[in-house]
Structure formats: C-alpha cells, structure tokens
Amino acid sequence: MSDFNTPEGDKNKKLFTPLIQNNMIITGASNIEILKGIKNGNNNYYTNTNCNDFINIDLQDEYFIRGIKLCFWHFDDRYYTYDCWTSIDNKNWKEIFSGFDAQCNDTIIIMDTIRYIRLKGKNTKNDFLHIINFKII
Numbered sequence: 014m015s016d017f018n019t020p021e022g023d024k025n026k027k028l029f030t031p032l033i034q035n036n037m038i039i040t041g042a043s044n045i046e047i048l049k050g051i052k053n054g055n056n057n058y059y060t061n062t063n064c065n066d067f068i069n070i071d072l073q074d075e076y077f078i079r080g081i082k083l084c085f086w087h088f089d090d091r092y093y094t095y096d097c098w099t100s101i102d103n104k105n106w107k108e109i110f111s112g113f114d115a116q117c118n119d120t121i122i123i124m125d126t127i128r129y130i131r132l133k134g135k136n137t138k139n140d141f142l143h144i145i146n147f148k149i150i
Contacts, residue, residue, distance in 0.1 A: 095134025
C-alpha cells in the first residue's frame with residue numbers, strides 16, 4: 014500500500030507537486046499564441062484561437078501525476094467538448110479523454126508518468142476552449 018505522496022510500486026518516481034506548477038510552460042500549435050490574461054477578474058485564463066488548435070502544457074520534466082482538474086469559463090449555459098492527450102516526448106501522444114463537460118468543471122484521471130498534456134476542444138457558443146484555471150493533481 015502506498016501513501017498519498019508516493020506512486021504505487023515505485024518510490025523513485027518524481028511526484029508532481031503544487032510548487033512545480035509555477036514552472037510549467039503553456040504553448041499552442043505551431044502558428045497560434047495561447048492567450049493568457051485577465052478575463053472577468055481572473056488572471057489564469059487560457060484559450061486556444063479555434064477548435065483546430067491545441068493548448069500544450071509542458072511540465073518541464075517527467076512526473077508521475079494523478080490527473081488534471083479543469084475549470085472552464087462557465088458564466089452562461091455553454092458546455093465544452095474536448096480531447097486530452099499525454100506524452101513523455103512531445104511526439105508520441107496517448108489519448109486519455111474524449112468527451113464533453115456540461116458542468117464546466119472536470120477531473121481527468123491520468124495516473125502515469127508524463128511530461129506533456131495537450132488539450133483541444135470548443136464550446137457550444139464558439140470554437141474556443143476557455144480554461145479559467147487548471148491544477149495538476
């Protein structure tokens with residue numbers, strides 16, 4: 014049995030911690046810029062430029078993570094459809110989620126050692142994936 018801070022079966026894996034979250038790099042597809050700015054009083058706002066582009070999160074090293082918590086912009090009746098992939102090398106991607114979120118808050122279980130997380134999607138009002146906040150868990 015493992016404790017909360019140690020991945021099951023391997024005490025040498027690096028566990029992602031909240032202190033590391035400040036060092037992540039957020040980028041997009043080759044010709045887009047991820048918009049980060051203040052939106053509705055929130056300074057953790059990320060969006061892709063359209064549904065064909067992605068948001069790529071680089072953890073800057075390989076870490077064992079349990080999942081990612083996402084909070085989408087949710088100040089009306091929209092819901093989001095999106096896909097999520099993970100990778101160690103930013104070349105070979107493993108799809109871990111494909112679906113929709115009507116609550117605008119989601120937790121995706123990963124339970125793997127990864128370096129990159131890729132998100133792509135849109136909402137029912139426009140072709141953007143608006144992430145107010147996310148947390149690696």
